Amino acid sequence: MITVVAGPCGAGKTTWILQELAQASAPAIYVTPGVGTVPIDATRVAARFPQVDIFHRQPEAELRQRLAAGVPAYFELGFHLEIDLPLLETLPHHRVALVADDDADSGWSLWADQVVRGNPSPVKRPAVQMWQAPLTGQVFDPPSLDTFWQELTQGAYGRVQRAKGIFELADGQAFHFDFVGSLPGTAYTELPLPRWLEGRPHRFSGLEVVGQGLEEGAITATLKDCTLSDSLLAPHQASLQTSDSLEVA
Amino acid sequence: MNIAVLSCIHSNLEALEAVLRDIDQQPVDQIYCLGDLVGYGPYPNEVVAHIRALDIPTCQGCWDEDIVEGLNACECSYPSLLAETRGRLAHDWTNREVTPETRTYLANLPLTLQQENLCFVHGSPHSQHEYLLPDTNAFTAMERVLATERLHRDGTSPHHRSRHPLLRPHPHPLRA
Numbered sequence: 229m230i231t232v233v234a235g236p237c238g239a240g241k242t243t244w245i246l247q248e249l250a251q252a253s254a255p256a257i258y259v260t261p262g263v264g265t266v267p268i269d270a271t272r273v274a275a276r277f278p279q280v281d282i283f284h285r286q287p288e289a290e291l292r293q294r295l296a297a298g299v300p301a302y303f304e305l306g307f308h309l310e311i312d313l314p315l316l317e318t319l320p321h322h323r324v325a326l327v328a329d330d331d332a333d334s335g336w337s338l339w340a341d342q343v344v345r346g347n348p349s350p351v352k353r354p355a356v357q358m359w360q361a362p363l364t365g366q367v368f369d370p371p372s373l374d375t376f377w378q379e380l381t382q383g384a385y386g387r388v389q390r391a392k393g394i395f396e397l398a399d400g401q402a403f404h405f406d407f408v409g410s411l412p413g414t415a416y417t418e419l420p421l422p423r424w425l426e427g428r429p430h431r432f433s434g435l436e437v438v439g440q441g442l443e444e445g446a447i448t449a450t451l452k453d454c455t456l457s458d459s460l461l462a463p464h465q466a467s468l469q470t471s472d473s474l475e476v477a
Numbered sequence: 478m479n480i481a482v483l484s485c486i487h488s489n490l491e492a493l494e495a496v497l498r499d500i501d502q503q504p505v506d507q508i509y510c511l512g513d514l515v516g517y518g519p520y521p522n523e524v525v526a527h528i529r530a531l532d533i534p535t536c537q538g539c540w541d542e543d544i545v546e547g548l549n550a551c552e553c554s555y556p557s558l559l560a561e562t563r564g565r566l567a568h569d570w571t572n573r574e575v576t577p578e579t580r581t582y583l584a585n586l587p588l589t590l591q592q593e594n595l596c597f598v599h600g601s602p603h604s605q606h607e608y609l610l611p612d613t614n615a616f617t618a619m620e621r622v623l624a625t626e627r628l629h630r631d632g633t634s635p636h637h638r639s640r641h642p643l644l645r646p647h648p649h650p651l652r653a
Contacts (some may be wrong), residue, residue, distance in 0.1 A: 369558040369559070370557075370559045371556050371557035371559075371560075372560070373555040373557050374557075375557060375560070376559065398630035450559070453558065453559050453562045453563075454558060454559050455558075456558070459559075
Protein backbone atom coordinates (compact mmCIF):
# COMPACT_ATOMS: atom_id res chain seq x y z
CA MET A 229 0.00 0.00 0.00
CA ILE A 230 1.44 3.35 -1.04
CA THR A 231 0.01 6.50 0.55
CA VAL A 232 0.88 9.82 -1.02
CA VAL A 233 0.40 12.79 1.28
CA ALA A 234 0.22 16.35 -0.01
CA GLY A 235 -1.12 19.69 1.07
CA PRO A 236 -0.25 23.33 1.57
CA CYS A 237 2.72 24.54 3.55
CA GLY A 238 2.29 23.97 7.28
CA ALA A 239 -0.83 21.82 6.90
CA GLY A 240 0.58 19.06 9.12
CA LYS A 241 1.62 16.42 6.60
CA THR A 242 4.55 15.02 8.58
CA THR A 243 2.56 15.03 11.80
CA TRP A 244 -0.23 13.05 10.12
CA ILE A 245 2.28 10.50 8.79
CA LEU A 246 3.85 10.17 12.24
CA GLN A 247 0.40 9.44 13.66
CA GLU A 248 -0.16 6.77 11.01
CA LEU A 249 3.23 5.20 11.66
CA ALA A 250 2.52 5.13 15.38
CA GLN A 251 -0.52 2.96 14.73
CA ALA A 252 1.28 0.52 12.41
CA SER A 253 3.29 -2.42 13.64
CA ALA A 254 4.71 -3.57 10.31
CA PRO A 255 7.89 -2.15 8.71
CA ALA A 256 7.29 0.89 6.59
CA ILE A 257 8.96 3.27 4.16
CA TYR A 258 8.95 7.07 4.29
CA VAL A 259 9.77 8.92 1.10
CA THR A 260 10.28 12.67 0.90
CA PRO A 261 11.57 13.80 -2.49
CA GLY A 262 13.04 17.18 -3.31
CA VAL A 263 14.41 18.12 0.10
CA GLY A 264 18.04 18.32 -1.03
CA THR A 265 20.53 18.69 1.77
CA VAL A 266 18.00 19.76 4.41
CA PRO A 267 15.87 16.69 5.21
CA ILE A 268 14.19 18.06 8.34
CA ASP A 269 11.01 16.00 8.11
CA ALA A 270 12.91 12.82 7.24
CA THR A 271 15.18 13.29 10.25
CA ARG A 272 12.18 13.84 12.48
CA VAL A 273 10.56 10.62 11.25
CA ALA A 274 13.80 8.64 11.52
CA ALA A 275 14.38 9.80 15.10
CA ARG A 276 10.89 8.86 16.19
CA PHE A 277 10.72 5.56 14.24
CA PRO A 278 14.22 4.16 13.70
CA GLN A 279 12.76 1.02 12.12
CA VAL A 280 11.24 2.99 9.23
CA ASP A 281 13.30 3.09 6.02
CA ILE A 282 13.87 6.68 4.98
CA PHE A 283 14.28 7.60 1.31
CA HIS A 284 15.14 11.10 0.24
CA ARG A 285 18.32 10.94 -1.79
CA GLN A 286 18.79 7.26 -2.62
CA PRO A 287 18.61 5.93 -6.21
CA GLU A 288 15.10 5.40 -7.52
CA ALA A 289 15.88 1.80 -8.42
CA GLU A 290 16.49 1.00 -4.77
CA LEU A 291 13.18 2.53 -3.82
CA ARG A 292 11.34 0.65 -6.56
CA GLN A 293 12.81 -2.58 -5.26
CA ARG A 294 11.52 -1.90 -1.77
CA LEU A 295 8.11 -0.87 -3.03
CA ALA A 296 7.88 -4.04 -5.11
CA ALA A 297 8.29 -6.02 -1.89
CA GLY A 298 4.97 -4.62 -0.75
CA VAL A 299 6.22 -2.70 2.26
CA PRO A 300 3.74 0.03 3.26
CA ALA A 301 5.08 3.37 2.05
CA TYR A 302 4.29 7.00 2.78
CA PHE A 303 5.29 9.64 0.24
CA GLU A 304 5.31 13.19 1.60
CA LEU A 305 5.21 15.82 -1.11
CA GLY A 306 6.40 19.29 -0.20
CA PHE A 307 4.00 22.11 -1.03
CA HIS A 308 6.45 23.41 -3.61
CA LEU A 309 6.56 20.17 -5.60
CA GLU A 310 4.39 18.85 -8.41
CA ILE A 311 1.89 16.46 -6.94
CA ASP A 312 2.07 13.95 -9.79
CA LEU A 313 5.35 12.05 -9.45
CA PRO A 314 6.45 10.05 -12.53
CA LEU A 315 7.52 7.26 -10.20
CA LEU A 316 3.94 6.75 -9.09
CA GLU A 317 2.34 6.70 -12.53
CA THR A 318 2.46 2.93 -12.76
CA LEU A 319 2.06 2.15 -9.08
CA PRO A 320 -1.33 2.02 -7.40
CA HIS A 321 -1.50 4.47 -4.53
CA HIS A 322 -3.86 6.26 -2.19
CA ARG A 323 -3.85 10.06 -2.27
CA VAL A 324 -4.34 11.98 0.96
CA ALA A 325 -4.59 15.76 1.05
CA LEU A 326 -4.34 17.77 4.26
CA VAL A 327 -6.25 21.00 3.85
CA ALA A 328 -8.01 23.41 6.15
CA ASP A 329 -11.74 23.97 5.88
CA ASP A 330 -11.24 27.28 4.12
CA ASP A 331 -9.06 25.57 1.51
CA ALA A 332 -11.56 22.78 0.87
CA ASP A 333 -12.19 23.80 -2.72
CA SER A 334 -8.50 24.02 -3.60
CA GLY A 335 -6.72 21.80 -6.10
CA TRP A 336 -5.50 19.56 -3.33
CA SER A 337 -9.02 18.32 -2.68
CA LEU A 338 -9.67 17.59 -6.33
CA TRP A 339 -6.46 15.59 -6.55
CA ALA A 340 -7.02 13.54 -3.39
CA ASP A 341 -8.82 10.27 -2.73
CA GLN A 342 -9.11 11.27 0.90
CA VAL A 343 -9.18 14.73 2.44
CA VAL A 344 -7.97 15.17 6.00
CA ARG A 345 -8.54 18.37 7.90
CA GLY A 346 -5.23 20.18 8.27
CA ASN A 347 -3.92 23.43 9.68
CA PRO A 348 -4.77 26.65 7.87
CA SER A 349 -1.83 27.39 5.64
CA PRO A 350 -0.05 30.66 6.28
CA VAL A 351 1.43 30.68 2.79
CA LYS A 352 -0.34 32.09 -0.20
CA ARG A 353 1.52 31.09 -3.32
CA PRO A 354 3.18 32.10 -5.55
CA ALA A 355 5.00 35.12 -4.03
CA VAL A 356 6.85 33.05 -1.52
CA GLN A 357 10.53 32.52 -0.81
CA MET A 358 12.06 29.37 0.65
CA TRP A 359 15.44 29.49 2.35
CA GLN A 360 17.25 26.45 3.67
CA ALA A 361 20.46 26.05 5.64
CA PRO A 362 22.18 22.80 6.60
CA LEU A 363 23.58 23.23 10.12
CA THR A 364 25.17 19.86 10.71
CA GLY A 365 28.03 20.14 13.19
CA GLN A 366 26.82 23.44 14.63
CA VAL A 367 26.02 23.46 18.35
CA PHE A 368 23.77 26.19 19.72
CA ASP A 369 23.69 28.16 22.93
CA PRO A 370 20.03 27.67 24.00
CA PRO A 371 19.20 31.22 25.17
CA SER A 372 20.82 32.64 22.04
CA LEU A 373 18.82 30.29 19.87
CA ASP A 374 15.68 31.25 21.76
CA THR A 375 16.29 34.93 21.05
CA PHE A 376 17.01 34.23 17.39
CA TRP A 377 13.89 32.12 17.00
CA GLN A 378 11.66 34.78 18.55
CA GLU A 379 13.18 37.39 16.27
CA LEU A 380 12.82 35.15 13.22
CA THR A 381 9.20 34.22 13.77
CA GLN A 382 8.18 37.75 14.73
CA GLY A 383 9.49 39.30 11.54
CA ALA A 384 12.94 40.71 12.34
CA TYR A 385 14.40 39.14 9.19
CA GLY A 386 11.43 39.45 6.86
CA ARG A 387 7.91 38.13 6.91
CA VAL A 388 8.12 34.49 8.01
CA GLN A 389 5.09 32.31 7.43
CA ARG A 390 6.64 28.93 8.11
CA ALA A 391 9.85 27.88 9.82
CA LYS A 392 11.09 24.52 10.96
CA GLY A 393 14.44 23.29 12.05
CA ILE A 394 16.48 20.73 13.90
CA PHE A 395 19.08 22.17 16.24
CA GLU A 396 21.82 20.61 18.33
CA LEU A 397 22.03 22.19 21.77
CA ALA A 398 25.02 22.63 24.03
CA ASP A 399 23.89 19.89 26.41
CA GLY A 400 23.92 17.31 23.59
CA GLN A 401 20.19 17.22 22.93
CA ALA A 402 18.63 17.72 19.51
CA PHE A 403 15.39 19.69 19.23
CA HIS A 404 12.82 20.08 16.48
CA PHE A 405 11.34 23.58 16.17
CA ASP A 406 8.06 23.97 14.33
CA PHE A 407 6.45 27.35 13.57
CA VAL A 408 3.33 27.82 11.44
CA GLY A 409 2.28 31.42 11.00
CA SER A 410 -1.42 30.62 11.23
CA LEU A 411 -1.00 28.87 14.59
CA PRO A 412 -0.01 30.34 17.96
CA GLY A 413 3.58 29.96 19.14
CA THR A 414 6.16 27.37 18.25
CA ALA A 415 6.20 23.65 19.02
CA TYR A 416 9.52 22.57 20.53
CA THR A 417 10.11 18.82 20.58
CA GLU A 418 13.16 17.01 21.86
CA LEU A 419 14.16 14.31 19.40
CA PRO A 420 14.62 10.86 20.94
CA LEU A 421 18.31 10.67 20.07
CA PRO A 422 21.36 10.00 22.23
CA ARG A 423 22.94 13.12 23.74
CA TRP A 424 25.99 14.08 21.70
CA LEU A 425 28.75 14.96 24.14
CA GLU A 426 31.93 14.25 22.20
CA GLY A 427 32.85 16.85 19.63
CA ARG A 428 30.60 18.23 16.96
CA PRO A 429 27.57 16.09 16.15
CA HIS A 430 27.84 13.95 13.03
CA ARG A 431 24.12 13.87 12.44
CA PHE A 432 21.87 16.14 10.43
CA SER A 433 20.60 19.47 11.69
CA GLY A 434 19.24 22.34 9.62
CA LEU A 435 16.74 25.12 9.14
CA GLU A 436 14.04 25.86 6.57
CA VAL A 437 12.22 29.19 6.37
CA VAL A 438 9.32 30.12 4.10
CA GLY A 439 8.26 33.74 3.78
CA GLN A 440 8.70 36.98 1.93
CA GLY A 441 11.49 39.51 1.90
CA LEU A 442 13.77 37.24 3.87
CA GLU A 443 17.10 38.81 4.83
CA GLU A 444 19.20 35.74 4.30
CA GLY A 445 22.51 37.38 5.16
CA ALA A 446 21.22 38.63 8.49
CA ILE A 447 19.72 35.23 9.32
CA THR A 448 23.02 33.54 8.55
CA ALA A 449 25.04 36.04 10.58
CA THR A 450 22.77 35.77 13.61
CA LEU A 451 22.77 31.97 13.48
CA LYS A 452 26.55 32.07 13.52
CA ASP A 453 26.53 34.29 16.61
CA CYS A 454 24.34 31.72 18.40
CA THR A 455 26.78 28.81 18.01
CA LEU A 456 29.54 27.56 20.28
CA SER A 457 33.14 27.79 19.13
CA ASP A 458 35.46 24.82 19.60
CA SER A 459 37.09 26.57 22.54
CA LEU A 460 33.72 26.85 24.30
CA LEU A 461 32.30 23.50 23.25
CA ALA A 462 35.16 21.27 24.41
CA PRO A 463 35.28 22.35 28.07
CA HIS A 464 31.50 22.51 28.23
CA GLN A 465 31.17 18.93 27.02
CA ALA A 466 33.91 17.86 29.41
CA SER A 467 32.03 19.37 32.35
CA LEU A 468 28.82 17.64 31.22
CA GLN A 469 30.60 14.30 30.96
CA THR A 470 32.03 14.77 34.45
CA SER A 471 28.66 15.63 35.94
CA ASP A 472 27.06 12.66 34.13
CA SER A 473 29.67 10.28 35.51
CA LEU A 474 29.17 11.66 39.01
CA GLU A 475 25.42 11.07 38.71
CA VAL A 476 25.98 7.47 37.60
CA ALA A 477 28.39 6.88 40.47
CA MET B 478 2.64 60.17 46.99
CA ASN B 479 2.65 58.66 43.53
CA ILE B 480 6.08 57.83 42.11
CA ALA B 481 6.87 56.85 38.52
CA VAL B 482 10.04 54.80 38.07
CA LEU B 483 11.88 54.64 34.75
CA SER B 484 14.87 52.54 33.90
CA CYS B 485 16.94 50.98 31.15
CA ILE B 486 16.04 53.51 28.48
CA HIS B 487 19.09 52.43 26.50
CA SER B 488 19.20 55.36 24.09
CA ASN B 489 15.65 54.72 22.91
CA LEU B 490 14.42 58.30 22.66
CA GLU B 491 11.10 57.38 21.10
CA ALA B 492 10.27 54.99 23.93
CA LEU B 493 11.28 57.57 26.54
CA GLU B 494 9.01 60.17 25.01
CA ALA B 495 6.14 57.70 24.85
CA VAL B 496 6.53 56.79 28.53
CA LEU B 497 6.76 60.44 29.57
CA ARG B 498 3.57 61.20 27.63
CA ASP B 499 1.86 58.39 29.49
CA ILE B 500 3.15 59.66 32.83
CA ASP B 501 1.68 63.05 31.97
CA GLN B 502 -1.71 61.39 31.93
CA GLN B 503 -1.23 59.94 35.43
CA PRO B 504 -1.39 61.63 38.84
CA VAL B 505 2.38 61.36 39.34
CA ASP B 506 4.15 63.47 41.97
CA GLN B 507 7.73 62.43 41.31
CA ILE B 508 9.71 60.58 38.64
CA TYR B 509 12.88 58.59 39.37
CA CYS B 510 15.18 57.02 36.81
CA LEU B 511 17.27 53.97 37.69
CA GLY B 512 19.91 54.39 35.04
CA ASP B 513 21.12 52.67 31.89
CA LEU B 514 20.31 55.75 29.89
CA VAL B 515 22.67 54.63 27.12
CA GLY B 516 23.65 51.49 25.24
CA TYR B 517 21.97 49.51 22.44
CA GLY B 518 19.79 52.30 21.02
CA PRO B 519 20.71 55.06 18.58
CA TYR B 520 20.17 58.23 20.66
CA PRO B 521 22.43 58.22 23.76
CA ASN B 522 23.10 61.98 23.79
CA GLU B 523 19.50 62.90 23.10
CA VAL B 524 18.17 60.66 25.88
CA VAL B 525 20.62 62.11 28.39
CA ALA B 526 19.73 65.64 27.32
CA HIS B 527 16.03 64.91 27.75
CA ILE B 528 16.46 63.44 31.23
CA ARG B 529 18.62 66.39 32.24
CA ALA B 530 16.19 68.91 30.82
CA LEU B 531 13.41 67.47 32.94
CA ASP B 532 15.70 67.28 35.98
CA ILE B 533 14.66 63.70 36.72
CA PRO B 534 16.66 62.25 39.66
CA THR B 535 18.74 59.45 38.13
CA CYS B 536 21.19 56.90 39.49
CA GLN B 537 23.97 55.28 37.51
CA GLY B 538 23.34 52.05 35.63
CA CYS B 539 25.93 49.51 34.55
CA TRP B 540 25.89 50.70 30.94
CA ASP B 541 26.34 54.29 32.10
CA GLU B 542 29.40 53.25 34.09
CA ASP B 543 30.79 51.24 31.20
CA ILE B 544 30.78 54.26 28.96
CA VAL B 545 32.65 56.17 31.59
CA GLU B 546 35.22 53.61 32.55
CA GLY B 547 35.43 51.26 29.60
CA LEU B 548 34.15 47.76 29.05
CA ASN B 549 36.58 46.26 31.53
CA ALA B 550 34.64 47.94 34.30
CA CYS B 551 31.65 45.81 33.45
CA GLU B 552 31.19 42.32 34.74
CA CYS B 553 27.97 42.03 32.82
CA SER B 554 26.31 38.67 33.05
CA TYR B 555 25.00 38.45 29.52
CA PRO B 556 22.16 35.96 29.29
CA SER B 557 23.47 34.43 26.07
CA LEU B 558 26.34 34.35 23.58
CA LEU B 559 24.23 36.35 21.16
CA ALA B 560 23.51 39.01 23.78
CA GLU B 561 27.21 39.21 24.59
CA THR B 562 28.17 39.72 20.95
CA ARG B 563 25.52 42.35 20.49
CA GLY B 564 26.38 43.99 23.80
CA ARG B 565 30.01 44.43 22.83
CA LEU B 566 29.05 45.91 19.46
CA ALA B 567 26.62 48.29 21.13
CA HIS B 568 29.22 49.32 23.69
CA ASP B 569 31.79 50.14 21.02
CA TRP B 570 29.30 52.17 19.00
CA THR B 571 27.97 54.07 22.02
CA ASN B 572 31.46 54.74 23.27
CA ARG B 573 32.25 56.45 19.97
CA GLU B 574 29.01 58.41 19.82
CA VAL B 575 28.67 59.98 23.25
CA THR B 576 29.80 63.55 23.62
CA PRO B 577 32.19 64.65 26.39
CA GLU B 578 29.28 66.43 28.06
CA THR B 579 27.19 63.25 28.11
CA ARG B 580 30.11 61.21 29.40
CA THR B 581 30.73 63.66 32.22
CA TYR B 582 27.08 63.63 33.22
CA LEU B 583 27.01 59.82 33.29
CA ALA B 584 30.24 59.71 35.31
CA ASN B 585 28.77 61.94 37.99
CA LEU B 586 25.50 60.11 38.49
CA PRO B 587 25.00 58.83 42.05
CA LEU B 588 24.90 55.08 42.70
CA THR B 589 21.81 55.32 44.90
CA LEU B 590 18.88 57.67 45.42
CA GLN B 591 16.89 57.89 48.62
CA GLN B 592 13.55 59.29 49.54
CA GLU B 593 12.28 58.68 53.04
CA ASN B 594 12.17 54.91 53.46
CA LEU B 595 12.82 54.17 49.80
CA CYS B 596 16.12 53.44 48.12
CA PHE B 597 16.50 53.44 44.36
CA VAL B 598 19.40 51.54 42.76
CA HIS B 599 20.10 50.10 39.35
CA GLY B 600 21.26 46.60 40.30
CA SER B 601 21.61 46.10 44.00
CA PRO B 602 22.82 48.39 46.80
CA HIS B 603 26.11 46.53 46.43
CA SER B 604 26.68 47.15 42.72
CA GLN B 605 24.85 48.35 39.64
CA HIS B 606 26.15 45.21 37.93
CA GLU B 607 24.59 42.79 40.37
CA TYR B 608 21.25 41.12 39.77
CA LEU B 609 18.90 40.39 42.65
CA LEU B 610 16.81 37.60 41.22
CA PRO B 611 13.90 35.72 42.76
CA ASP B 612 16.23 32.79 43.46
CA THR B 613 18.92 34.93 45.09
CA ASN B 614 19.86 33.58 48.50
CA ALA B 615 17.87 35.46 51.14
CA PHE B 616 20.94 35.94 53.32
CA THR B 617 22.82 37.49 50.40
CA ALA B 618 19.90 39.76 49.63
CA MET B 619 19.74 40.92 53.24
CA GLU B 620 23.48 41.52 53.29
CA ARG B 621 23.10 43.72 50.23
CA VAL B 622 20.41 45.74 51.95
CA LEU B 623 22.40 46.16 55.17
CA ALA B 624 25.49 47.12 53.18
CA THR B 625 23.98 50.48 52.33
CA GLU B 626 24.10 52.58 55.46
CA ARG B 627 21.40 54.97 54.47
CA LEU B 628 19.13 52.33 53.08
CA HIS B 629 15.78 52.01 54.71
CA ARG B 630 13.14 49.37 54.43
CA ASP B 631 12.41 49.25 50.72
CA GLY B 632 14.49 49.17 47.59
CA THR B 633 13.63 49.41 43.92
CA SER B 634 15.88 48.00 41.23
CA PRO B 635 15.36 47.07 37.57
CA HIS B 636 17.66 44.09 38.00
CA HIS B 637 15.23 42.69 40.53
CA ARG B 638 13.28 40.99 37.80
CA SER B 639 12.51 37.57 36.44
CA ARG B 640 14.97 35.84 34.17
CA HIS B 641 14.17 35.77 30.51
CA PRO B 642 12.36 32.50 29.87
CA LEU B 643 14.66 30.09 28.10
CA LEU B 644 13.79 27.08 26.07
CA ARG B 645 14.33 25.08 29.22
CA PRO B 646 16.34 25.46 32.37
CA HIS B 647 19.89 25.51 31.12
CA PRO B 648 23.10 27.04 32.37
CA HIS B 649 24.89 29.51 30.18
CA PRO B 650 27.67 27.44 28.61
CA LEU B 651 30.18 30.13 29.43
CA ARG B 652 29.28 30.02 33.07
CA ALA B 653 28.35 26.39 33.61
